[in-house]
Amino acid sequence: MEEPALSHVRPDGSAHMVDVSAKPITARRASAAGRVLLSAHAVAALRGGTVPKGDALAVARIAGIQGAKRTPELVPLAHPIGIHGVEVDLAVVDDGVDVTATVLTADRTGIEMEALTAVTVAALALVDMVKAVDKHARITDVRVTAKSGGRSGDWSEG
DSSP: OOOOOOTTBOTTSOBOOOOOTTSOOEEEEEEEEEEEEOOHHHHHHHHHTOOTTSOHHHHHHHHHHHHHHTHHHHSTTOOOOOOOEEEEEEEEETTEEEEEEEEEEEESSOOHHHHHHHHHHHHHHHHHHHTTTOTTOEEEEEEEEEEEOSTTOOEEOO
16 A cells, blocks of 8 residues: 655655645634643642742643744744634643643644644643642643544544
């Protein structure tokens, strides 16, 4: 079976940005998730509101939203697209914080990278906020969990 051609690679092997100008504008949505593993002490500080830098969850949520909007500046071949909605949620669990994001657009190309960037930047901001309490915080399991819209249709991990 022949492998599909890579759309972002020219025949000579060099990377390029795909032209999406002829694609139709469609409503698209992508969700992503990840986890920040933390010590019991850091989890207690988050639950008790005693993180020395302040409201870590609020800062991380805003950072995630900002990250989604800045994706094309960070990911070289990501297209600048209109971001029409971003929802970032952080849930404190016994071993850390679950981070989820959903990003919406009506544009010519997918929004998965924006959802992944939202989760990752939120996680980075959270680590920055709690590093005085937990120097061993670890970001893990960042992944796309669902997408809808566009030529390839709908998909969900579960």
